[in-house]
Each structure stands twice: as C-alpha cells, then as structure tokens.
Amino acid sequence: MRILSLVMMFALVACSSLRYTESMSPSSSNDPGVTVMTPPYLQNMSQTGMVIMAEVAENIPLAVEYGKTTGYGFTVPMELIASGGGTWFCRGIISGLEPGTTYNYRLVLPSGDGITGNGTFATSPARWEDFSFAVLGDTQQGNTVGSHGDRIYWEADVWEPGNSMFSHMVEQEISLFLGIGDHAADGDDYSRTRLSYLDRMASILGQHVPYFISWGNHDGNSPDHPLRLAADMPSRWRTDSLSVHSPGYGSFAFEYSGVFFVCLEHFTTTALAADDPGNDITNGWLDSVLSSRKARDARFRIVSVHVPPYCERWIDGDARLREHLVPRLEKYNVDICFSGHMHGYERGYVNGVHYVIAGGGSYLDCFEPLVYEWPHMLIGGQVNGEPANVPGEYRRQSSYGVLGPPEPIEGGIFHGYARVSVRGNNLIMDMHGFNADGSYIGILDSFEIK
Numbered sequence: 001m002r003i004l005s006l007v008m009m010f011a012l013v014a015c016s017s018l019r020y021t022e023s024m025s026p027s028s029s030n031d032p033g034v035t036v037m038t039p040p041y042l043q044n045m046s047q048t049g050m051v052i053m054a055e056v057a058e059n060i061p062l063a064v065e066y067g068k069t070t071g072y073g074f075t076v077p078m079e080l081i082a083s084g085g086g087t088w089f090c091r092g093i094i095s096g097l098e099p100g101t102t103y104n105y106r107l108v109l110p111s112g113d114g115i116t117g118n119g120t121f122a123t124s125p126a127r128w129e130d131f132s133f134a135v136l137g138d139t140q141q142g143n144t145v146g147s148h149g150d151r152i153y154w155e156a157d158v159w160e161p162g163n164s165m166f167s168h169m170v171e172q173e174i175s176l177f178l179g180i181g182d183h184a185a186d187g188d189d190y191s192r193t194r195l196s197y198l199d200r201m202a203s204i205l206g207q208h209v210p211y212f213i214s215w216g217n218h219d220g221n222s223p224d225h226p227l228r229l230a231a232d233m234p235s236r237w238r239t240d241s242l243s244v245h246s247p248g249y250g251s252f253a254f255e256y257s258g259v260f261f262v263c264l265e266h267f268t269t270t271a272l273a274a275d276d277p278g279n280d281i282t283n284g285w286l287d288s289v290l291s292s293r294k295a296r297d298a299r300f301r302i303v304s305v306h307v308p309p310y311c312e313r314w315i316d317g318d319a320r321l322r323e324h325l326v327p328r329l330e331k332y333n334v335d336i337c338f339s340g341h342m343h344g345y346e347r348g349y350v351n352g353v354h355y356v357i358a359g360g361g362s363y364l365d366c367f368e369p370l371v372y373e374w375p376h377m378l379i380g381g382q383v384n385g386e387p388a389n390v391p392g393e394y395r396r397q398s399s400y401g402v403l404g405p406p407e408p409i410e411g412g413i414f415h416g417y418a419r420v421s422v423r424g425n426n427l428i429m430d431m432h433g434f435n436a437d438g439s440y441i442g443i444l445d446s447f448e449i450k
Contacts, residue, residue: 034058034115037087038198040107041206043232044247045176046254047099047124050210051232051247052092054107054116055083055198062115064092066105070118075108084226085190091232091247099126119207122175128258128299130424134169134209136417137180137306137340139361140196140218143415143436153363154436156401159200161415162361164438166204172419176256177209180340180358181216181266181306187227188220196362197227212254214263216306216340221267223249233263242285243268243278251280253289259422260298262289264305264325274324281324290332300427300449301334308339308357310348312381313411314365315341316372329353335427335449338418342368345390345412345431346380347445354447356429360415370411379445380412390414390444395435403437409444416444426450 038055052064059080067073078092090107097103101123107116125131142158154160169177183201185192205211212233213219220227228248235250243265244250251265264270264280272279280286295301309321329337330351340359348355357380373382382388387410394414398404416433427449433441 034060034062034109036107036116038202038230039207040105040116040119041202042121042208042210043206044093044234044236045121045124045210045256046234047126048097049093049095050097050103050121050123052078052094052105052107052121053202053206053230053232054078054090055230056080056088056090057086059088061110062090062092063108063110064094064105065108065112065114066094066103068101068103070104072104072106078107081229083190083229085194089230093232097123099123100129121210124255125257130422131175131257132172132419132421133176133178133256134172134174134417134419135178135180135304135338135356135358136165136361137216137338138182138343138359139179139201140182140185140192141362143363153396154438155397156437159196160438161434161436162196163200163204164440165361165415165417165432165434166200168432168434168440169205169417169419170208174209174419177205177211178261178263178302178304178338179211179213180304180338181214182218182340182359182361183213183216184220184227185218186220187218188222188225190226193226193230198230202230212252212261212263214304214306214338215249215265215267217266217271219266221271235265240285242283243280251285253292253295255294255298257422258299260295260301262286262301262303264303266306269305269325270307270318270321274320281321281328286325286328290328290334295332299425300336300422301332302336302338303329303334304338306339307341308346308355309337310346310355310374310377311339311342311357312346312372312374312377313342313344313370313413314368316374326353336420336429344380345414345416345445346377347412347447348374348377348379349447350376354429354449356418357412358416358418358431360417364413364415366413387411390431390433392433392441392444394433394441395437395439397436403435403439409433414441414444416441
C-alpha cells in the first residue's frame with residue numbers, strides 16, 4: 001500500500017533497535033569470527049527438502065550441518081549473495097530428506113565449528129494429517145499514520161502489534177505461514193527490507209516456522225531486489241518460460257498434507273495486462289496447476305493474491321481479477337482466496353469461494369472510506385445498508401505508551417491474522433485480533449468449511 005513519508009521513514013529507522021547480531025568466536029584460531037545479522041530462517045519446505053537462509057556481515061564460506069540428531073552427520077554448502085546493504089545472504093538447499101521427519105541443524109564454518117546454536121525443522125508429511133497455518137499481509141510498515149491523519153496508534157514501539165502477532169503464531173504451533181504480500185515498504189531498499197522483514201518476519205517467525213509468500217506491489221519488482229534475494233520460494237523449481245521466476249520471484253504452487261496452495265506474484269499477474277504472455281493467470285499456468293492431479297485430489301484448495309478481487313473500503317477490488325481470476329477460482333473449486341492490500345479485515349462468500357482480506361499487519365486503513373457495497377461481502381462494509389462489523393472492541397493509543405478506552409470495531413478495521421485449522425475434511429478459519437500495543441484481544445470472527 002501507500003509508502004510512508006520521508007519523515008515517517010526516518011522515525012521508523014530510529015525505532016529499529018531489534019537487529020540480531022551475534023558474534024561468535026570459533027575455536028580454531030585459523031577461522032575468522034562471523035557476525036550473524038539475521039539468524040537462520042526456514043524456506044521452501046517440502047516432503048523431501050528444506051532451504052535454510054541467514055544473513056552475515058562477512059563474505060565467508062558457510063555450510064549447514066544437519067541430521068536427525070544433534071550429532072548431525074550431513075553437510076551442504078551455503079551460497080552467499082550480496083544483499084545490497086553491505087551484508088551477505090546465505091542459502092543452503094537441503095534435499096533427500098524423509099517426509100514428516102524432524103531434523104536438527106546449525107550453521108558451521110569451513111572448519112566445522114558451529115556459529116549458531118542448534119535449530120530444528122520438520123518436513124511436510126507424506127499423508128494427510130491435522131495441521132494449522134497462519135495468514136497475514138501488509139507487515140511492511142509501522143503502526144502509525146503520520147501521512148494519513150493525526151491518529152498515532154502505538155508510538156512506544158511502532159512495530160507492534162506485528163511482532164506480537166508473529167510471536168503468537170509461533171506459540172500456536174502452526175506448521176507454515178502464508179504471507180499475502182507487502183512485507184517491506186520497498187523491497188528494492190535494503191534498509192526497509194531489514195526493518196520489516198529481516199528483523200521481524202524472518203527473525204521472529206522464520207526461525208521456527210517455514211513460510212511462503214504471494215508477493216505484493218511493495219515487495220520489489222525485480223528478482224534482484226534485496227527482499228527477493230532474502231527469500232526462497234517454490235518458484236525456484238519452475239522450469240517453464242511463461243513468466244519471470246526465481247527463488248524469490250514469481251507465482252508458484254505447493255502442497256501440504258492434502259491442501260493445495262497457489263501463491264500468485266503481483267508483478268506476473270495483477271500488474272500485467274490480461275493479454276500479456278507473462279501473465280500467469282491468463283497464459284495457461286494457473287489453469288495447469290489448478291487442473292493438476294494434486295489439486296484435484298486435495299481436500300482443500302487455497303489461492304492467495306495480494307490485491308483482492310473484491311473489497312469495500314478504499315477500493316472495490318481489482319476488476320481484471322474479477323474478470324480473469326474469479327471464474328477460475330469457481331471453475332476449479334477453490335475454497336478460499338486470501339488477499340491483503342487493504343489494511344484491515346474483510347470477508348465474503350459467493351459461488352462456492354470464500355474471499356478473505358487479512359491485511360492488518362501494520363497501520364490500519366481507518367481513514368479509508370467505504371467505496372462499494374458488494375452484496376456477498378459479509379464483513380468490512382455494509383450488508384443491506386447496515387454496517388457489517390466484527391463484534392468486539394479494539395484499543396489504540398491515547399497518550400504515549402498508553403492504550404485508550406475500548407472502542408467498537410467498525411468495518412473490520414483491526415489488527416489480526418487468520419489461523420486456519422485443517423481437521424480431517426473440515427477447515428476452520430479463526431481471525432485473531434490484537435490491540436495496537438500487541439496485547440491479544442481474542443478470536444473476533446470464524447467460519448468453517450466442511
């Protein structure tokens with residue numbers, strides 16, 4: 001969404017005090033020390049593989065040591081690539097793993113000396129199992145509205161409640177996280193990528209939970225931009241030439257425990273004309289993955305695209321997505337379409353598809369007007385001329401570091417993330433709400449698919 005003013009951005013930089021720096025001296029005097037800027041985080045999970053990423057200050061060869069026990073036993077080298085900010089992103093691609101298995105790992109120097117403590121990850125299960133995942137978008141900025149009005153939501157720590165939401169997801173023991181775009185204010189800028197993505201999403205969530213991202217309009221429009229270099233998605237495995245794709249760029253699909261996910265890239269779908277051969281919605285790629293055997297046999301099908309097809313505040317959604325994406329969602333029996341872009345929560349249901357906007361990851365769109373009333377949207381705008389609100393109360397800042405009195409939630413404008421629980425052939429989506437300071441409100445909305 002909208003980029004902060006320069007004054008606001010300087011304030012955010014000044015407030016960033018959570019950078020992870022760990023300088024560990026190896027036991028061998030022949031090995032230099034390594035400064036870990038971003039601790040190892042989990043990417044590109046599958047039944048037989050995992051990608052471990054990290055960020056270091058020095059251009060020193062590193063490796064991932066891994067195994068079923070803390071004795072490890074296996075090692076893969078890590079690729080180092082310049083971040084654009086004077087540091088280096090490290091990427092270790094692990095393959096040949098067993099499905100549904102927990103592994104231990106750590107980063108090591110060429111000497112074999114460890115530079116990080118032991119971490120664990122689990123591969124995707126081979127059979128259908130009960131699991132849960134979380135969904136959230138628009139975590140790119142702080143919880144302020146300096147360029148949108150005079151209401152400041154939480155000055156004491158502008159990165160709340162994003163930090164608390166990521167921590168809450170970890171406590172909920174989710175199996176994976178689905179990011180729905182705009183995870184940096186500008187993915188072409190290293191400092192902004194560090195503020196919102198590396199220091200928070202990767203460091204707080206990614207150490208414990210692998211995540212996948214449907215990239216948004218703020219995330220950088222080139223595979224060479226810092227945010228894209230700092231990620232590794234299943235787009236790396238695409239072999240077609242229909243559109244641009246790299247480890248951190250492009251649309252992709254993956255399966256987890258009988259749920260089929262499609263993550264659409266903003267710059268190879270929504271930002272392109274429908275007749276552009278690079279548009280993954282209309283060039284045949286989306287049809288091919290949604291008609292695949294894995295998609296047809298899945299118990300649920302999930303599609304995520306950053307800009308929503310339907311929206312009621314700020315914009316009415318995207319007309320081209322309504323023309324080209326929505327018919328495909330209906331044709332291929334997609335259960336839920338997740339989006340962000342609007343900073344708040346909206347939900348609706350039409351022709352067998354649930355539409356959910358979960359963009360409450362940073363400042364809220366309190367000042368955006370209701371622009372269209374879609375009759376099938378149940379939360380976010382109006383239903384039959386009456387406000388379609390979430391029951392409950394939300395608290396913002398009244399004075400520096402002090403929450404104000406509770407006020408009714410209007411139009412779905414509150415911070416929150418969606419937790420989706422898959423239990424057998426049932427799916428339950430719970431919307432977890434948070435106050436401006438990161439304190440937990442509770443589950444504010446739910447629906448179930450049987």
